[in-house]
Amino acid sequence: QSVLTQPPSASGTPGQRVIISCSGSRSNLGNRYVYWYQQLPGMAPKLLIYANDQRPSGVPDRLSGSKSGTSAYLAINGLRSEDEADYYCTSWDDSLSTWVFGGGTKLIVL
Amino acid sequence: QITLKESGPTLVKPTQTLTLTCSFSGFSLSTSGLAVGWIRQPPGKAPEWLALIYWNDDKPYSPSLKSRLTVTKDTSKNEVVLRLTNMDPVDTATYYCAHYQTANHKGFDFWGPGTKVTVSS
Numbered sequence: 001q002s003v004l005t006q007p008p009s010a011s012g013t014p015g016q017r018v019i020i021s022c023s024g025s026r027s028n029l030g031n032r033y034v035y036w037y038q039q040l041p042g043m044a045p046k047l048l049i050y051a052n053d054q055r056p057s058g059v060p061d062r063l064s065g066s067k068s069g070t071s072a073y074l075a076i077n078g079l080r081s082e083d084e085a086d087y088y089c090t091s092w093d094d095s096l097s098t099w100v101f102g103g104g105t106k107l108i109v110l
Numbered sequence: 111q112i113t114l115k116e117s118g119p120t121l122v123k124p125t126q127t128l129t130l131t132c133s134f135s136g137f138s139l140s141t142s143g144l145a146v147g148w149i150r151q152p153p154g155k156a157p158e159w160l161a162l163i164y165w166n167d168d169k170p171y172s173p174s175l176k177s178r179l180t181v182t183k184d185t186s187k188n189e190v191v192l193r194l195t196n197m198d199p200v201d202t203a204t205y206y207c208a209h210y211q212t213a214n215h216k217g218f219d220f221w222g223p224g225t226k227v228t229v230s231s
Contacts, residue, residue, distance in 0.1 A: 043223075044221040047217065050216050051216070056216070097173055101158065
């Protein structure tokens with residue numbers, strides 16, 4: 001059972017908008033930044049969003065992050081086949097004194 | 111260009127100590143605000159944070175693994191070493207090291223490719 005809760009799967013057709021949620025608590029998302037990672041099969045996680053809504057250079061602007069209270073969201077606009085991957089949210093937890101991860105969401109492009 | 115790479119044994123026996131080395135380039139761990147983190151991912155599961163080592167040698171560890179973990183750095187060699195004692199089959203995972211920066215709250219922004227470790231007799 002992960003401290004951050006994500007839906008196990010999400011899907012969409014090419015061109016659609018998909019939103020992946022991440023639910024936490026006051027000790028993590030409520031007080032700390034959220035980070036989003038994409039993981040392709042057999043690869044290391046890649047940073048997509050840091051500090052809630054900031055994109056590293058090279059990440060397309062069709063990806064965006066937001067946070068409201070103890071929930072965070074990753075939105076992917078103009079879905080592409082190459083977006084098919086696992087997505088993880090993470091944050092520091094003040095009560096547990098550890099970085100916590102969501103269980104991951106497998107995004108399927110139909 | 112920041113790169114990291116993990117190296118170490120692919121197979122360890124139960125009760126043995128795992129030693130992994132993270133070799134990196136493109137930054138110095140003597141630079142204020144920088145750190146190297148270790149994260150592992152069991153097959154088919156989510157990542158799990160293990161430890162960080164900061165430029166000032168501060169070393170937060172995962173509370174659940176703190177008694178078994180040691181992380182050290184060799185700034186002159188651009189290396190960070192992780193040691194995990196008393197290995198168990200549940201420690202089977204891909205182990206990653208990652209560049210971490212506190213500036214702009216960028217978190218773990220660059221990762222190594224990972225090294226797969228299996229614990230089995």
